[in-house]
Amino acid sequence: MKIDYYQKAREAEAEIKSYYIHLHRHPELSGQEHKTQEWILGQLKTWKVECRSCADTGVYAVIKSGKPGHTVALRADMDALPVKEQTGLAWQSENAGVMHACGHDVHMALLLGCIRILQECRDCLHGNIVFLFQPSEEQQGGARRMIEEGAMGDPKPEFIAAFHVWPQRAGSITCMPGPVMAQPDAFGIEIKGKGGHGASPHLCKNPIPAMAALVNAIGNITADAVSAQETAVVNICRIQCGEKYNVVAETGYLEGTIRTYDADVRKKIIHRLEKLTKSISEAWEMEGTYHMSSGYPATVNDKTAAHWAARVLQEKLKGAEILTEGEPAMLGEDFSYFGAQCPSLFLRLGCWKKEETKRYNLHSSCFEIDESILAEGTAAFCVLASEFAEKGFETDEDY
CATH class of the missing domain: 3.40.630.10 (Zn peptidases)
Structure with missing residues (x-):
């Protein structure tokens, strides 16, 4: 029946x-x-x-x-x-x-x-x-x-x-x-420079300019490394550096998310993030560290x-x-x-x-x-x- x-x-x-x-x-x-x-x-x-x-x-x-x-x-x-x-x-x-x-x-x-x-x-x-x-x-x-x-x-x-x-x-x-639904990964980047007085930039290594360069470069990842036929998101959602207007902080932090459907696309993005962290940090004579937390598949x-x-x-x-x-x-x-x-x-x-x-x-x-x-x-x-x-x-x- x-x-x-x-x-x-x-x-x-x-x-x-x-x-x-x-x-x-x-x-x-x-x-x-x-x-x-x-x-x-x-x-x-x-x-x-x-x-x-x-x-x-x-x-x-x-x-x-x-x-x-x-x-x-x-x-x-x-x-x-x-x-x-x-x-x-x-x-x-x-x-x-x-x-x-x-x-x-x-x-x-x-x-x-x-x-x-x-x-x-x-x-x-x-x-x-x-x-x-x-x-x-x-x-x-x-x-x-x-x-x-x-x-x-x-x-x-x-x-x-x-x-x-x-x-x-x-x-x-x-x-x-x-x-x-996508895989939602979280990533973090730490840029370590040298702190000091804001009036003496020549005696410091300010992480902020390096972070700005990194933000711009990360913004182009999906255009440079991902095919137009594929879909992905790389988005920086949190930036933290410094506590006072006249103090150069020693360390700056970036946090964001990666969203992908394809494992190969995800791998490309992660590789690019790691490479950009290293190369831009070195260009500014600083130390950059990349880490991530994998989300659900x-x-x-x-x-x-x-x-x-x-x-x-x-x-x-x-x-x-x-x-x-x-x-x-x-x-x-x-x-x-x-x-x-x-x-x-x-x-x-x-x-x-x-x-x-x-x-x-x-x-x-x-x-x-x-x-x-x-x-x-x-x-x-x-x-x-x-x-x-x-x-x-x-x-x-x-x-």
Whole structure:
């Protein structure tokens, strides 16, 4: 028997919204999602879903149909941001200075709605469906910890998908192949000269002119070292040198970010930064030191998964707006760690309010969603999970 998951999601819309409201009211920062974890586990146990804690504050759950099929995983991130909410919603955050300003409350609500519906319809399912409520996406890389603790083990997913709310038309779903989110690296440069009195520059080695030269040179890296067909960002975001108008500081600091989708492009940029640091420091007879902190790998959608998902959603969710193209973002996402384990798909779910005056970007203290997307996203999760678990990736000839 075929299930109309869109109809099921619409029937459960009020309940799914109640999940969203509860989670929005009680946000928790990265690594502190204890109450969120407890509440989610409570829901799952009430529904008699097999579940356990994972990665300290995360949750692992699975529905095993007992019928032949494939294993698929769905993921939702859990953590909130250190942002003071200013939405004025009736269900505004009750945790002062903490807010779900990136939509992770929505992601969890969608996954909970999906689990509730699929558990009710489990007699019609095939294969296995794994559900990952992942902590610490914003800061500490909770995805990697979940993997280390066996979340991608037995049963081993052959495909994993996740939603992220996005500033686009409410309910629209983007299934784009290729790069979706960048690798966000941080770099720092220290220039060491010789301090002294501002009235005696000849007796000092002022780092500031060397830093200015370095800033200009770094600004040209993407033009000089990166092909026009490739995309990258190198941006200096912090400069610090000196404390007083008449004192030449001994040391100056530059800090910035590198954003790339391609490993070779990233390597070129890092090499150029190291070389410029050394050469410009030496030209000014100073000592330059370059260091960096690597971010999450780039999130790249599997092409087969993206094309398959677009076809399945267009077929099963009649009238839904399914987009197959979009502009990759330079933001970072640790969903990429799951993508290293099996084919992955990071979908965008449009969340714009109908009123243009209420459309705010992710991480804004005023960020809010059009609540109609809760049923849309839940239905899409159900469709993707049930279809893949039964049939896997079907070829074009199967449609």
